[in-house]
Each structure stands twice: as C-alpha cells, then as structure tokens.
Amino acid sequence: MSRMMTLVPFLQAQNCSNLPGSWRHPSTMLDFTAPEYYQRIARTLEDGKIPLAFFDDRLALPDLYTGNHAEMMAGGVRAVKMDPSTILMAMGLATTHLGLGTTYSTTYYEPYHVARVFATMDLMLKGRVGWNIVTSLNSAEAANFGHDSHMEHDSRYDRADEFMDVVLGHWNTWEDDALILDKDGNRFADPAKVHRLDHVGKYFRSRGPFSVPRSPQGHPVLIQAGQSGRGQAFAARWAELVFVIYHNLEAGKQHYKTFKELVAANGRDPDQVHIAPACYVIVAESEDAAQAKKAIVEASARPVDALVLISEVLNYDFGSKGYDEAFSDEELAGFSWHGFRERVVQYSGKKNPTVRDFVEVSGRGTIKEHKVFCGTPKSVADQMEEWFTAPACDGFVLAATHMPGSYEDIVRLLVPELQRRGLAPKEYRGATLRENLGLPIPRAADWHAARRAVE
Structure with a gap:
C-alpha cells in the first residue's frame, strides 16, 4: 500500500480551538458545553475517513498573566477546560471508525489510574483510542493538585519514563488469549496468562494484577509532542505519533531526518513512528475566497x-x-x-x-504560530504534498480556525483532492486505530519475552 498522509484534527474541550480567537469567529458555533457540538465534528471527520482526532489539555486555566484570571476570562482565552476523556467517549459512541486520542499528564496522575482509564476507553471504543502523553507545564497546574511548585523540566521526563514502564507493564500483563469464558467448565480466564507487575522503582510502586483485559488493538496508540532535547529523547523512545512545530520546510526536513535517526538509535523502526507538524488549513473554491476567509480569521485575534x-x-x-x-x-x-x-x-x-x-x-494566539496552507483545494494539496514527499513529515495536525467550519471545509474540499492523488484513503483500512494508521498491533507475548531477556 502506498504511503498515506496521517491527518489528525486538533480538538479542545473548551470554548475555542487551540486558536483562542476562534470563538469570536462569526461562523463558530458556541454550544461547546453540549455533546452535540463534538458529535457533529466527529461525524464530519468520519465522513472524510480521517484516522484520528485528538484533544489537547491543560489541568488549569491560563491565569498567570497579570497574576489573575481577569484578562483570560473576559477575553475568552481558553476560559473553559472540560475533561476531554469524557467528551472523547461521547464522540466515540457517535462514530464507528474515527480514532480518538486525548491528553493525560504523567505528572499529576498515577500510572495505574491512567492505564485503567485508557484501557477501558479502548475496549468501549473497540480499539480506537490514543493517549497523548504530557508532563504538564506550569505552577497553576501544580496549585490545582496541591503542590507548591512544578517539577523541573528534565526531572518530569525522568519520572515520565518510569511512568511509561508502569503503564505499558500493566497493559501487557494480560496476555492476548487470557480470557476463556467457559461457563460449563467454570473457566473465566487462565490465571497463568494474567500476571502481576510488581513494579518497584524510583518514583512508583505498583503491584497489580491489572484489572482490564486487552483491546482489539492491543493497547492505545502512544502520542507525544516533546521538542526540547529531553522531550525528543522521550518521544523517540515511546511515541508512535509525534506532533511537532516547524517554521519552514527546510527546518522540517532536517528535524524529520534527525528524529527518525534518533528513533532508530532507540532500536525502533522509524517507519512505525509518524511525525506530524501542526498547521492551519484555510481552503475555499477560489484563491480570493480563501484569502477572504483568512482575513476574517486574522481579525478575530x-x-x-x-x-x-x-x-x-x-x-x-x-x-x-x-x-x-x-x-x-x-x-x-x-x-x-x-x-x-x-x-x-x-x-x-x-x-x-x-x-x-x-x-x-x-x-x-494567532494563525502565525503554525504553518498556514491557504488557497484552493489544488494549491493547498500541492503545498502539503511538497512537505510530505520532501520528506518533512508523515502527515499533519490540523488546527481549526473556527468550529465546525474548518473541519467541514477540509472534508468537503481538501480530502477529495488528497484522495484523488492517492494521499488519503477513500475507505478506512480496518476497524482499529492502529490499522488505520498502518501501525502493528503489539502482542503481550512479545513484551513478556523482552522482559525475560532483560531479567
């Protein structure tokens, strides 16, 4: 199968997209506290055979500017932060193929809790879930969880490495064929195929046995966006989908090459790690119409x-x-x-x-934060294809200028052009997120074999 672009719409469980002025856009719908708002978006994306949409998140409102929340709240600058995992489920139950990822912090949650939440979501959505791994950012988040200060940058990643060992450990302690479900023989599961983790480390202790069987895709897809040196090292070790920010194509080509080499140095297959820069797509039937749309977006900032x-x-x-x-x-x-x-x-x-x-x-706070692809379906596809074939990426994170219009324009205008070029699928490739991203389904037996080899 030819190489396909990984298209990932960028969602927020809040009053705006990641572009704070998007709520001011004249076409944005403002029923963001209702499930129908997110379900409309989900159905639109599934119509476009989009493999994955993901939610960013913070564990605090952005209230550090001027020392209080007045400017943020009055201006609606990401002034709402709902729990995205709950909204993910509402979207997932309104769709059958769309993959859905959400953010959970390794700094303010426990590994067992994260492992259980995501394993359960992955079962309920039949293998369509991804976890965006973050280490959190600031003192406002620390204050919400009873801490006086935020952990130092590299220490957060050191802790996150062990966090991943524990989460993946729990996910793999149920072997793929552990469930028997034999009523007559009174054999629910094979005890020899459900293991205790018994992890004892520098930051965590977690015993098990884990309480959730494996999903159809083994376990959720792992997503990460670290771009510092330490963040890239973390992503190269763990992530299957990596979000990045590039200022230009040449910088993207260099980063792409260097990061893929770092993935290989970690003993992993670079082709199984997708790199996707964030971008804004403003597409219309003519160049003039696209530029007019762009002007409206810029005026909302x-x-x-x-x-x-x-x-x-x-x-x-x-x-x-x-x-x-x-x-x-x-x-x-x-x-x-x-x-x-x-x-x-x-x-x-x-x-x-x-x-x-x-x-x-x-x-x-403006569309200048990310690369902007603006124009007709043909010209936007030309620009994206140039980045994709350079290569500077394996796909794109699609940030929204307004909701749900950005997603509707992408599905109605851009996706058919990408499909015509063989860069986007006309149908879903499978039932799980891993299948639709072209990623292998991990097997618990392989994890156990690797663990025995280390021991």
Missing part, C-alpha cells in the same frame, strides 16, 4: 491572546515585564517549555529575547 498563552506555557507572568525588555539568562532558564523557548531564541537570533520577540516569533 486580540493582542492579549498571545500574552495570556505565552505566560501559561512558559510559567512566567509576561505582564510583569516591559514589551521590549530582554529576559535574563536566569529568567530564560526558568521557563517551563524548553522547546518553545529554544525556537524563539533560534528564530529571533537573540540570546536574550524580549517579550516582543516571544510574541512575534512564536505567533502564539
């Missing part, structure tokens, strides 16, 4: 959007500093998201960027 969101992801109040005042080395070192900081330093050309540099280089 407000200056405060960027400052609120940058304060959140860097764990620093950007309202406490002059707009053209440079950050000290000490301040830069304390920023939570190292990959974000490093991109601004690189593209500003400054060792000590200013607030203005962070706003203008990052494009945070």
Whole structure:
C-alpha cells in the first residue's frame, strides 16, 4: 500500500480551538458545553475517513498573566477546560471508525489510574483510542493538585519514563488469549496468562494484577509532542505519533531526518513512528475566497491572546515585564517549555529575547504560530504534498480556525483532492486505530519475552 498522509484534527474541550480567537469567529458555533457540538465534528471527520482526532489539555486555566484570571476570562482565552476523556467517549459512541486520542499528564496522575482509564476507553471504543502523553507545564497546574511548585523540566521526563514502564507493564500483563469464558467448565480466564507487575522503582510502586483485559488493538496508540532535547529523547523512545512545530520546510526536513535517526538509535523502526507538524488549513473554491476567509480569521485575534498563552506555557507572568525588555539568562532558564523557548531564541537570533520577540516569533494566539496552507483545494494539496514527499513529515495536525467550519471545509474540499492523488484513503483500512494508521498491533507475548531477556 502506498504511503498515506496521517491527518489528525486538533480538538479542545473548551470554548475555542487551540486558536483562542476562534470563538469570536462569526461562523463558530458556541454550544461547546453540549455533546452535540463534538458529535457533529466527529461525524464530519468520519465522513472524510480521517484516522484520528485528538484533544489537547491543560489541568488549569491560563491565569498567570497579570497574576489573575481577569484578562483570560473576559477575553475568552481558553476560559473553559472540560475533561476531554469524557467528551472523547461521547464522540466515540457517535462514530464507528474515527480514532480518538486525548491528553493525560504523567505528572499529576498515577500510572495505574491512567492505564485503567485508557484501557477501558479502548475496549468501549473497540480499539480506537490514543493517549497523548504530557508532563504538564506550569505552577497553576501544580496549585490545582496541591503542590507548591512544578517539577523541573528534565526531572518530569525522568519520572515520565518510569511512568511509561508502569503503564505499558500493566497493559501487557494480560496476555492476548487470557480470557476463556467457559461457563460449563467454570473457566473465566487462565490465571497463568494474567500476571502481576510488581513494579518497584524510583518514583512508583505498583503491584497489580491489572484489572482490564486487552483491546482489539492491543493497547492505545502512544502520542507525544516533546521538542526540547529531553522531550525528543522521550518521544523517540515511546511515541508512535509525534506532533511537532516547524517554521519552514527546510527546518522540517532536517528535524524529520534527525528524529527518525534518533528513533532508530532507540532500536525502533522509524517507519512505525509518524511525525506530524501542526498547521492551519484555510481552503475555499477560489484563491480570493480563501484569502477572504483568512482575513476574517486574522481579525478575530486580540493582542492579549498571545500574552495570556505565552505566560501559561512558559510559567512566567509576561505582564510583569516591559514589551521590549530582554529576559535574563536566569529568567530564560526558568521557563517551563524548553522547546518553545529554544525556537524563539533560534528564530529571533537573540540570546536574550524580549517579550516582543516571544510574541512575534512564536505567533502564539494567532494563525502565525503554525504553518498556514491557504488557497484552493489544488494549491493547498500541492503545498502539503511538497512537505510530505520532501520528506518533512508523515502527515499533519490540523488546527481549526473556527468550529465546525474548518473541519467541514477540509472534508468537503481538501480530502477529495488528497484522495484523488492517492494521499488519503477513500475507505478506512480496518476497524482499529492502529490499522488505520498502518501501525502493528503489539502482542503481550512479545513484551513478556523482552522482559525475560532483560531479567
């Protein structure tokens, strides 16, 4: 089968897409507290044979700017944060093939809890679930979970590595054929094929046996978005789908090559790890119509959007500093998201960027944050195909400029053009998310064999 683009719509369980001004867009529907809002989107995406949609998440509102939530709440800058796993289930029960991923933090949850939640969702949706693994970002999240401060960046990833050992350990302790279900013989399951994990490590202790059998796809697909050096090392070890941010095609080609080499150095098959940069797609029947749509989107942004969101992801109040005042080395070192900081330093050309540099280089809060593909179906497909064949990626994370219109435009206009070129499937390839991403189904027996070899 020819190589297909992995298209992943970027969802949020909140009042806007990841573009904070999207709720102000004249075409955006605002019934985001109702299940029908998300189910409409889900059915649209399934009509387009989209393999996976995923939810980003934070465990706090972005209230660090100016030290309180007034600007964020008044401007609707991601001012609602519902639990995305619950919404994922509402979407999953309204569809039959669409894969659904959601974010859960390794910093503020326990491995057994995460393993159980995702294994159960994966059973209920018959093998269509993915887990977006994050280490969380800032002090607001820490405060919501009773902590005085957030863990240091690299320490969070060290803890997350062990977290993954425990989660995958539990998922694999049920062998694939452990269930017998023999009523007459009183044999529900084979005890020899359900194991205790008995994990004792630096950060976690977790005994088992695990309480959820395996799903049709073995276990959920693993998603990650780390772009710092430590984050990339984590993703190369664990992730099957990696979300990235590229400022241009040449940077994308270099990162793609380097990261695939890092995956191989971890003893994994690079072809089984999909890399997908975030982008905005603005597509219309003519170039003029596409540019008119883009102008409406750009007009929905407000200056405060960027400052609120940058304060959140860097764990620093950007309202406490002059707009053209440079950050000290000490301040830069304390920023939570190292990959974000490093991109601004690189593209500003400054060792000590200013607030203005962070706003203008990052494009945070505007469509400039990600690559924008704007035009007719043919011209947008041409641009995406150039990135895909370079190669700079295996697909794209599709951020929405407004809801549900962005997704409707993509399915109605762009997807048929990609299908015509053989870059997108005309039908789903299988019943599970792994099948539709072209990923192998992991076998518990292989995990046990590898564990015995290490021991």
